[in-house]
Amino acid sequence: MSEGFRTGIVGATGAVGREVLKILESREFRVASVRPFSSAIGRGSHIPFRGGTLVAEELMAEETFKDLDIVFFAASGQVSRQFVPRALEAGAFVIDNSSHFRMHADVPLVVPEINGALIRKKMAKRLIANPNCTTAQMVMALKPLQDAFGLKRVVLSSYQAVSGKGQKGIDEFLFQAEDVLAGRPPEVRQFPHPIAFNCIPHVDVFEEEGFTGEEHKVMNETRKILGDDSIRVSATCVRVPVVNGHSESVSIETAKPVTPDEARAVLAKMPGVRVVDDPASSRYPLATDASGKDEVLVGRVRPDPSLEEGKHGLLLWIVADNLRKGAALNAVQIAEKVAEVLKS
Amino acid sequence: MSEGFRTGIVGATGAVGREVLKILESREFRVASVRPFSSAIGRGSHIPFRGGTLVAEELMAEETFKDLDIVFFAASGQVSRQFVPRALEAGAFVIDNSSHFRMHADVPLVVPEINGALIRKKMAKRLIANPNCTTAQMVMALKPLQDAFGLKRVVLSSYQAVSGKGQKGIDEFLFQAEDVLAGRPPEVRQFPHPIAFNCIPHVDVFEEEGFTGEEHKVMNETRKILGDDSIRVSATCVRVPVVNGHSESVSIETAKPVTPDEARAVLAKMPGVRVVDDPASSRYPLATDASGKDEVLVGRVRPDPSLEEGKHGLLLWIVADNLRKGAALNAVQIAEKVAEVLKS
Numbered sequence: 001m002s003e004g005f006r007t008g009i010v011g012a013t014g015a016v017g018r019e020v021l022k023i024l025e026s027r028e029f030r031v032a033s034v035r036p037f038s039s040a041i042g043r044g045s046h047i048p049f050r051g052g053t054l055v056a057e058e059l060m061a062e063e064t065f066k067d068l069d070i071v072f073f074a075a076s077g078q079v080s081r082q083f084v085p086r087a088l089e090a091g092a093f094v095i096d097n098s099s100h101f102r103m104h105a106d107v108p109l110v111v112p113e114i115n116g117a118l119i120r121k122k123m124a125k126r127l128i129a130n131p132n133c134t135t136a137q138m139v140m141a142l143k144p145l146q147d148a149f150g151l152k153r154v155v156l157s158s159y160q161a162v163s164g165k166g167q168k169g170i171d172e173f174l175f176q177a178e179d180v181l182a183g184r185p186p187e188v189r190q191f192p193h194p195i196a197f198n199c200i201p202h203v204d205v206f207e208e209e210g211f212t213g214e215e216h217k218v219m220n221e222t223r224k225i226l227g228d229d230s231i232r233v234s235a236t237c238v239r240v241p242v243v244n245g246h247s248e249s250v251s252i253e254t255a256k257p258v259t260p261d262e263a264r265a266v267l268a269k270m271p272g273v274r275v276v277d278d279p280a281s282s283r284y285p286l287a288t289d290a291s292g293k294d295e296v297l298v299g300r301v302r303p304d305p306s307l308e309e310g311k312h313g314l315l316l317w318i319v320a321d322n323l324r325k326g327a328a329l330n331a332v333q334i335a336e337k338v339a340e341v342l343k344s
Numbered sequence: 345m346s347e348g349f350r351t352g353i354v355g356a357t358g359a360v361g362r363e364v365l366k367i368l369e370s371r372e373f374r375v376a377s378v379r380p381f382s383s384a385i386g387r388g389s390h391i392p393f394r395g396g397t398l399v400a401e402e403l404m405a406e407e408t409f410k411d412l413d414i415v416f417f418a419a420s421g422q423v424s425r426q427f428v429p430r431a432l433e434a435g436a437f438v439i440d441n442s443s444h445f446r447m448h449a450d451v452p453l454v455v456p457e458i459n460g461a462l463i464r465k466k467m468a469k470r471l472i473a474n475p476n477c478t479t480a481q482m483v484m485a486l487k488p489l490q491d492a493f494g495l496k497r498v499v500l501s502s503y504q505a506v507s508g509k510g511q512k513g514i515d516e517f518l519f520q521a522e523d524v525l526a527g528r529p530p531e532v533r534q535f536p537h538p539i540a541f542n543c544i545p546h547v548d549v550f551e552e553e554g555f556t557g558e559e560h561k562v563m564n565e566t567r568k569i570l571g572d573d574s575i576r577v578s579a580t581c582v583r584v585p586v587v588n589g590h591s592e593s594v595s596i597e598t599a600k601p602v603t604p605d606e607a608r609a610v611l612a613k614m615p616g617v618r619v620v621d622d623p624a625s626s627r628y629p630l631a632t633d634a635s636g637k638d639e640v641l642v643g644r645v646r647p648d649p650s651l652e653e654g655k656h657g658l659l660l661w662i663v664a665d666n667l668r669k670g671a672a673l674n675a676v677q678i679a680e681k682v683a684e685v686l687k688s
Contacts, residue, residue: 153650157501157593159543159582174525181522192626199503199584199591199631201644201661206623210604210646219649234650236593236659238503240543241585247543249501249580249593260554279550282536287543300545302554305563306497306578315580317545 004030005339008068008092010083011075012036013045013056015166016097019328020072021049029336035068039075059083065090070338072331073098084127093126093338095331099217102129102224109224111136112333113272114143119337128334133326134158134214134237135221138248140296140325141318144270145263146226149312150255156218156235159247160203161287164322165190170243177241195241203237212237245287246322251304253313260301263314267298272325277301285319294329296320348374349683352412352436354427355419356380357389357400359510360441363672364416365393373680379412383419403427409434414682416675417442428471437470437682439675443561446473446568453568455480456677457616458487463681472678475569476561477670478502478581482592483569484640484669485662488614489607490570493656494599500562500579503591504547505631508666509534514587521585539585547581556581589631590666595648597657604645607658611642616669621645629663638673640664 007024011017013036024031036047038056045056059079065071065087073080073087073096080098087094101107108118109129119128131139134156142151162173169190176186176196186194192202204213211219218235240247268275276285277299285297300317307313320326351368355361357380368375380391382400389400403423409415409431417424417431417440424442431438445451452462453473463472475483478500486495506517513534520530520540530538536546548557555563562579584591612619620629621643629641644661651657664670 153652155499155595155648155650157580159503159584177521178525181518181525193630194632197585197587197632199586201591201593201628202623202626210621210623210644212623232650232652234595234648234659236501236644236661238591238593240503241541242543243541247545247582249545249582251499251578251595277554279546279554279556282546284545286537288538288541300554300580304499304578306499306576308497308576315578317580 004032005069006033006067007031008035008037008065008071008087010037010059010071010073010079012047012054013038013042014074015163015170015323016074016327018047019323020074020331021047023324023328023332025050027332027336029332029339037063065092068092070095070335072335074327074331088126095128095130095334097130097327097331099132101127102131102217103220109221110334111139111225111330112337113270114139114225115227116337119334120341123341130327130331130334131221131225132214132217133164133322134160134246134248135218135225136326136330137246137296137318137320137322138218138250139222139225140270140273141267141298141316142222142226142252144266144273145252145254145258148262148266149258151226151228151231151252152255153253154222154231154233155251156233157249158235158237159240159242160237161242161244161246161322162195162239163244164203164246173241173243191239195239197241200239201236203239242287244291244321244323245319246326247285247287248318250316250318251313252316253307253311255312257312258314260303260314263301272296273298275299285317287319290319291321293321294324296325348376349413350377350411351375352379352381352409352415352431354381354403354415354417354423356391356398357382357386358418359507359514359667360418360671362391363667364418364675365391367668367672367676369394371676371680373676373683381407409436412436414439414679416679418671418675432470439472439474439678441474441671441675443476445471446475446561447564453565454678455483455569455674456681457614458483458569459571460681463678464685467685474671474675474678475565476558477508477666478504478558478590478592479562479565479569480670480674481590481640481662481664481666482562482594483566484614484617485611485642485660486566486570486596488610488617489596489598489602492610493602495570495572495575495596496599497597498566498575498577499595500577501593502579502581503584503586504581505586505588505590505666506539506583507588508547508590517585517587535583539583541585544583545580547583586631587635588665588667589635589663590670591629591631592662594660594662595657596660597651597655599656601656602658604647604658607645616640617642619643629661631663634663635665637665638668640669
């Protein structure tokens with residue numbers, strides 16, 4: 001593999017797939033070739049890549065993924081369920097961005113800065129799951145705090161961008177915004193209600209006890225990535241009229257006492273995290289600043305005045321590009337770790 | 345006063361002032377006359393009222409508020425500080441929507457459905473403070489839960505509409521949205537950053553310990569209105585690109601055990617609150633549904649899975665029209681209570 005990896009991307013014409021290709025272009029992961037797979041609708045789409053053009057091919061039921069070293073799955077859980085086993089049979093290494101395998105006990109759920117060591121350990125399985133976007137950026141901020149102060153409780157309220165619903169979500173939102181500004185009723189297909197000029201506390205489908213799938217993902221995946229089932233997590237996931245970049249308001253309870261200064265110090269040392277916390281200059285994380293960037297931004301770090309006497313904790317505001325650290329960047333970082341192991 | 349009250353409105357051309365006039369038109373509060381006061385900029389503005397037109401007069405430094413029975417203040421804290429004492433000296437009854445007097449120990453801070461009895465009790469002072477918008481809608485949902493189950497802790501993350509920044513905030517947001525859609529850089533004056541397609545965790549000014557004034561207001565006013573200084577409250581207040589209607593993600597800890605069904609039952613009995621909680625039909629509170637309505641909408645009621653063993657509580661999603669229950673409606677409801685007392 002000295003010339004690089006023969007790479008497949010399932011969902012190559014989607015928002016995450018396109019971002020995977022952009023990130024592959026800009027980083028050191030060596031690509032020998034790319035086969036971009038899409039749905040029937042995307043077939044024939046031209047995708048610019050390294051000065052040339054890739055042409056999307058339809059993912060057919062009989063696809064065998066022959067002669068591919070690594071395949072990124074960036075489509076639905078349904079597509080991963082059907083096709084990931086096929087790619088594994090063909091001998092490829094799979095990085096799956098869908099939720100399908102994330103909570104399988106024998107599939108590592110990886111954020112490389114946090115638990116990248118699992119990749120080498122579980123190399124033989126050739127399957128790594130990429131976390132939910134809302135989870136990935138949150139655990140990036142929680143991990144150094146967990147290491148330094150212990151982590152007992154997490155209460156999340158999210159402000160999630162429409163790009164989490166893919167390119168169709170972005171398009172629908174922008175059309176809706178134009179419609180509303182022009183006084184026309186907005187057309188609704190991708191979201192359960194108009195998202196332009198609205199906040200919708202309904203991301204993914206409703207499941208048991210009144211929680212959504214997205215909320216369950218955050219609650220379960222956070223514990224799995226941080227490697228501690230005793231951490232108590234609650235999540236309220238909300239779609240907001242932002243194109244790209246998820247924001248999160250997070251209250252944490254730590255095991256040990258922690259001051260905002262101490263927290264900022266350990267956050268600043270975390271690779272992939274940038275502390276943006278200078279309220280006097282109106283500097284704090286913003287979706288518009290995080291979009292297009294790799295780093296997870298953390299700010300508004302302050303004591304949580306609602307903690308019981310004798311308990312410790314903080315309030316945080318965490319923002320990142322949900323298509324990058326929340327999806328495509330994290331997937332490529334996993335691929336880079338896989339490449340290291342294969343080389344060594 | 346059989347023909348009604350001679351009424352003054354300071355800030356009559358602002359978003360809240362105009363809403364006060366709209367609500368006065370539609371309710372039973374008897375108005376004999378209205379003097380609409382504005383800043384120099386608003387002077388001469390024509391304001392439609394009951395089929396006629398009011399013409400805004402500039403609030404001059406020497407204004408005495410002579411011959412007014414009741415004056416609504418819907419301008420800045422600075423204006424209230426300067427002019428409320430003047431109106432009181434002239435014998436008027438004052439309902440102040442600014443934050444200036446809210447935390448004064450001898451000034452009642454009133455949400456009529458919750459602590460309206462204070463109006464009669466403190467009638468002689470002739471000054472009632474109207475709460476912060478984010479606080480008002482939250483306590484409407486918290487009060488029946490407090491009464492039934494006890495209330496120990498509240499963790500709020502808000503999703504606040506631009507109308508909270510007045511008509512100028514609405515105008516700036518809409519211009520910015522048009523600019524961004526057209527690919528032009530948005531112009532920023534009212535907000536610290538572009539609010540179109542963004543979430544800004546900065547409402548009001550930054551104060552001590554990294555909290556904003558808005559967050560301090562919510563934390564302090566919640567305790568004062570609910571009449572219990574032992575309730576522990578934390579708030580993260582965020583401006584979102586929504587024209588009107590604040591949304592709130594709230595985690596509460598109660599003293600007694602509570603199920604979502606029990607909570608919905610007591611919420612449904614609270615005057616001014618409507619339970620909208622049918623996830624299977626994608627029904628939950630939305631800013632676009634609350635805007636223009638009087639009721640506080642409560643939904644997404646579910647257990648908080650992050651509570652410690654032996655503790656009790658819930659997650660809630662609370663939405664209301666911040667210009668109505670959050671400001672103008674509540675002020676007029678106070679005026680109606682004042683009228684009742686004056687009549688009796």
